[in-house]
Amino acid sequence: MSSELKVLLTREQIAARIAELGGQIARDFAGEPVVLIGVLKGAAIFLGDLARQIALDATFDFISVSSYGHQKLHSGEVKLLKDVDQSMEGRNIILVEDILDTGLTVSYLKQMLLARHPKEFRIAALLDKKSRHTQPIEADYVGFTIPDVFVVGYGMDYAEHYRNLPDICVLPSGENLEGAPS
């Protein structure tokens, strides 16, 4: 692993914040069932931890999208690779995303899922790079607002690496991973 990685958020900080978010979601939906829709792959770990902090009947679904272009920059196009498996009509949906960057991915998914007439639609984002938004989108549940840095770990990757780091770390700009981490 690269020695250049710097911890931004520790596993303890992440766990404490997710417990708060889970409590808030359980209060907001007060006894009603919810469907957690994770955006693959980055949100998988967040969804797993968040779900266990929500004291409600919570079911899971997953969606997969790709954005074209350079790995670190969003090109502005979003393509659906895998849709949810269930009907969303009349359900309480919480879209679970690792990070809101430009907001393009979540804006696209919000539009798509709202068209299916859920009862409620909410967005949970572990991280929010508010200064980077190009879309008028806000998450209902935000773990942490972070500056414009590229982060890895806790599900988030650079070229598919680092997803399994337990802490959220900053990848220094200029890092060039043409394959495995050094």
Ligand code: IMP
């Ligand atoms: P958006 O569509 O620009 O909001 O980008 C959202 C997606 O870009 C996230 O779900 C991540 O997959 C990816 N992304 C944005 N910033 C980072 C980062 O700092 N680290 C890892 N992935 C990121």
Ligand code: MG
């Ligand atoms: Mg993602």
